[in-house]
Amino acid sequence: MKVTVDEDKCCGAGQCVLIAPEVFDQREDDGIVILLDAEPSERLHVPIREATSVCPAAAIVLSETA
Template sequence: MQVTVDQDRCCGSGQCVLTAPAVFDQSEDDGLVRLLTERPDPAEQATVRLAAALCPGGAITLRDT
């Protein structure tokens, strides 16, 4: 799985950080998503998929590799 984020679509809700904190973080400056890893471990993939589904801005894109 490869993860990308679009900060222009991020609304700073933080759902991704709460759901998958090993993969996502939030900037302290503007509250926007920060991607910690583009290729999460297989054990994290289910929570990353959930984080993408919960994102109100649709800022998270997943691609199976």
Template structure:
């Protein structure tokens, strides 16, 4: 799994941080989401998918490629 955040879409709602704080954080100056773990371990995959699904701006991209 590889993640990316479209900073032009992110509105700083913070839902991703609440759902998966091990993977996401927010910049202090503008609240835009940042990745703490661009390639999270499998144990975090369910919460990453949930965070992407609830992102109101659709700013989280998830690539579930194998290998």
């Protein structure tokens, strides 16, 4: 799984950090998403899929190539 984030779309809600704190964080100054791990290990895939779906700005995109 490859994770990409669209900083321009990100609205800084922080939902992704609440669900998958090992993969996402927020910048201190403006709250925009920081991607900590672009190719996370398999045990994180379930929360990452949830974070992707729950993101209120549709700013996370997954490519599921193995």
